[in-house]
Amino acid sequence: MKNECETVPTSTAPTTREPLSGKDCLTCKVIGSTAFAATGLYALHASRASAPGSVIGKRIMGGLGICFLIGSVMRWHM
DSSP: OOOGGGOOOOOOSOOTTSOSSSOOOHHHHHHHHHHHHHHHHHHHHHTSTTSSSOHHHHHHHHHHHHHHHHHHHHHHHO
């Protein structure tokens, strides 16, 4: 007696569970890019000169902001 999880499909047609291509849909790209961009802008806002905190902390936040903005562009183009 076989379990349903152990059965192997005999047809060669692709199932709906397998991705047809490695590309994301437009909605996924928009949401992902927007999330990265918003996080980057927030980090840059936190690194402004008048924000409370140490100079080193502000520089780290500025670097993270730039990295997230670059990630946003990369997410959009990939």
